[in-house]
Amino acid sequence: MSWEIARPSRALALRGFDMAGFRIHGGGSESLRAIPHPAVTVLLEFGDSRFDIDDPAGRVRAGSLALGLIRDPVPLRVEALECVQVRMSPLAASAVLGMPVSELGGTLVGLDELWGRDAARLCERLHETPCWQQRFALIEATLAARLHDRHPADPEVAWAWRRIVGSRGRYRVEELAAEVGWSRQRLWSRFGAQVGLTPKRAAKLVRFDHAVHRLVQGQAPALVAADTGYADQSHLHRDIREFTGAPPASAAAEPFLTVDDRAWPSAGG
Template identity: 55%
Template sequence: MRTFVHGAAVWDVACPRQPSRVAGVTMAGFRVRDLDTLRMVPHPAVTLLLEFGAGSPVLDGAAGQQQRGSVVAGPGLGSGGAVLARGENVECVQVRLSPVIAGAVLGVSPADLDGAVVSLGDLWGREASRIRERLCDAPSWQDRFALTDALLVRRYEAGPPVDPEVAWAWHRIVGSRGLTRVDGLAAEVGWSRKRLWSRFRSQLGLPPKRAVKLVRFDHAAHRLVAGEGAAQVAADAGYADQSHLHRDVMAFTGTTPAAVAGEPFLAVDDIAWPGREAPARPHLSRDLRLGHRPQDA
């Protein structure tokens, strides 16, 4: 376990020694004595937060909405700067699920989350309580990661895969870091635009154009955190100009690129989520084989 210090933020962070047996799953463990109003920055993944400590994290959303304990949220959690996290003596395993495999793991499509933060108890019933108890009883972080991975493997193998055409389109967007032209995706998979847009939205929880913008923003935001200038980031990340980057960052976070560069939620990624770079673009014929269960990062 390593200690992350960023301004007033001091967190203990643990990482699994082995990757998940389900491609498209990454996880990290956090122990935070005082979680003081953390802005949740949108990320192109479904977030599964499994808490088990003496305290309990609280997510404050728009219009006074509030969730405590273990939660699930669709891709783009926190858009507009609308979700803040807080709490004391928080211990949790945070799992990031590729939208391609999230439906199988969760038992519902990310689209059914409708951009909201949902209590895991509401989604999984008593299984959520049993998971919490087992995580609390586990003697080490590596045991907790192994327990969590076994849970994810079991649920994933029992769940239905997304359409291989949808999986391929998502891979294409992620592999290009959001620089894919969405108009050509349907032609490349041999579907009509209407069919791809409908299946993509219903199975992954967001339309292709939104997915492109979210993936592009995520890449740009991490470059800002790394200390790169906004003008250079805008040019390299596919924005028309620096003002375009500024508008996109404001839309996703409710704050400026300069403020995003100092967000602990993003700065911790180098410790908590090593190797987060997008994979190379997959081969179309491989991903469109019938019966293929998609692999995603």
């Protein structure tokens, strides 16, 4: 299976968003898996694509999709795929998708269910657009329009999320609550409603994501465990198995992780 990956030629003006274009071709259908990542993902499919993906409820979906903050790997089968994938902070996702991230949860939703005919019109325009950079510009304008005049997350929730991401998951909930001036219960409740995960679960996902990308880079599990805040190597192994369903060596070879250094250069940094 061959992968063509395109990146925007400039940084996005929209904070909390990242994009990559994918053109995937193979000699037949290949089974892959989407691995949990600390972002809400939108897949905008616009080419001669042949793929399907199993959502956590057991339904088979295809086409343009929104994927919440999943807890387990999601199987998909790909023969060919041409798409732009957008990763967005859960702080912005509610406004963009038009529904609370907590309601999206760890599920897959067809983009037409959220945007109606606007989803099909956008994908038609992407199909007619001749190059990746123009596609990225079109999507950025669409996202900016959907963000306009929408209610942002509570400043305290936004601050807590950015602390968790900036510390790579090594922030205690009690410390976050104290620093924003809320009780632990209030932070837990408001964060869960606006991000879709509890602060503890969000920190666990962010730490896993950082650790697994270091494994993909070829670093030794013992070193990764020590440097990323795990109690020991077996603790790291448990989290890897929980989020990927595979041991560290197998997880480090997952195709959607191994292409991240090209599609999302900051993923493992």
